Amino acid sequence: MIFPAGNKGRSFIFLTLLLVVPLVRLHAQGKNPAEDRIDKLMEKVISENRFVDELAENDLRNLPVGIKKTISGTTVIIAIDSATAVHEGVLINACTQLTFPGSEKRISFDLKGAILTPGGISSAGPMRLQMVSEFRIPISDQLSLILPRNGSNYVEWDCYGFRSVNLSGYFEFSSDIFVPEDPGNNNRVTASFEINTSDLQNILVSTSISPFKIQGLGDIVFRVKDAVLDMSDLVNCEGFVMPAEYVNTFPDYPELWRGFFLKDVSVLLPLEMGTPGKRPEIAAHNLLIDDSGLSGQFQASNILDLKDGNASGWPFSISSIMIGLVKNKIRAGQLFGKIDRKSTRLNSSHSSVS
Numbered sequence: 001m002i003f004p005a006g007n008k009g010r011s012f013i014f015l016t017l018l019l020v021v022p023l024v025r026l027h028a029q030g031k032n033p034a035e036d037r038i039d040k041l042m043e044k045v046i047s048e049n050r051f052v053d054e055l056a057e058n059d060l061r062n063l064p065v066g067i068k069k070t071i072s073g074t075t076v077i078i079a080i081d082s083a084t085a086v087h088e089g090v091l092i093n094a095c096t097q098l099t100f101p102g103s104e105k106r107i108s109f110d111l112k113g114a115i116l117t118p119g120g121i122s123s124a125g126p127m128r129l130q131m132v133s134e135f136r137i138p139i140s141d142q143l144s145l146i147l148p149r150n151g152s153n154y155v156e157w158d159c160y161g162f163r164s165v166n167l168s169g170y171f172e173f174s175s176d177i178f179v180p181e182d183p184g185n186n187n188r189v190t191a192s193f194e195i196n197t198s199d200l201q202n203i204l205v206s207t208s209i210s211p212f213k214i215q216g217l218g219d220i221v222f223r224v225k226d227a228v229l230d231m232s233d234l235v236n237c238e239g240f241v242m243p244a245e246y247v248n249t250f251p252d253y254p255e256l257w258r259g260f261f262l263k264d265v266s267v268l269l270p271l272e273m274g275t276p277g278k279r280p281e282i283a284a285h286n287l288l289i290d291d292s293g294l295s296g297q298f299q300a301s302n303i304l305d306l307k308d309g310n311a312s313g314w315p316f317s318i319s320s321i322m323i324g325l326v327k328n329k330i331r332a333g334q335l336f337g338k339i340d341r342k343s344t345r346l347n348s349s350h351s352s353v354s
Helices: 006-028 033-047 057-061
Strands: 065-071 074-086 089-099 106-117 128-131 135-140 143-147 154-158 161-173 178-180 190-197 204-209 212-214 221-230 259-268 281-290 293-311 314-326 329-341 344-351
Touching: 033 065, 033 074, 033 089, 033 106, 057 074, 057 089, 065 161, 074 161, 089 128, 089 154, 190 221, 204 259, 259 293, 293 329
Parallel strands: none
Antiparallel strands: 065 074, 074 089, 089 106, 106 128, 128 154, 135 143, 143 161, 154 161, 161 190, 178 212, 190 204, 204 221, 212 221, 221 259, 259 281, 281 293, 293 314, 314 329, 329 344
């Protein structure tokens, strides 16, 4: 680009900066114009107390207006900012914002062209408020939430306000701690989920977590069979067990714990501990993943027969093993087995790693 010379050139550059810099800042903050518009609309409705309990045609004479509903201490506002009379009724635009537990960033939804009739919101027009852009936000240092804009994230409502929200997406775990078993095209461990709820403070939903390893734990692989995402402050999921190390953190209100409760997990031990070409696999239960990492204990018996183990030519067996993890680190462990040094049998029992 060639700028004019002299004072006119400086003025042109200054004007260009005035126009471009705010746009750059807006882009850097991850907002698009639709989100910015909804932010301002919500602020106006709240600051001027423009609320109704039920949306009726008379309420559309002085816009914007908001329908307010409070669930479990959380207030959700459906805002209406435009209305046009049509043959079928009144054509309206609506929007709302929700906050996911653990995040302060608001998720914006909007809807254009809903039809309001004396009987309510007509099914002849669109009825769901769709998420306006992909939502990506850190929940903690180890976890980020991604909600794609693919039509599966939306809010359902009626003339009385918010009814429910459908959220479908996945969490990404920090690659500094969680490593995929098979990186392939994705070097992140993920946990996918979908939920339809009327109470964002009471989220309990099954989730699918991709197989992973933990940095610093060697070649141990965790394959999760049954897991629940717990973002509820009211209850824990069925069968929830809190590790002893957590009792002091949540002495009176264990339901305030948030994270992933891994009910059933297959733990694959290193190849060196199994028969040639086959990892020993043991079942683990009631592990936790939260802001502090992976915690829990797992154990198994009859891991390796004496005839199958080979330690530099010496037959060996593993009769039992126990590993206790606290926040991604081994805090306790036991290993029992035998080493057969030709005619001499050495009974080795190794325990306690702390």
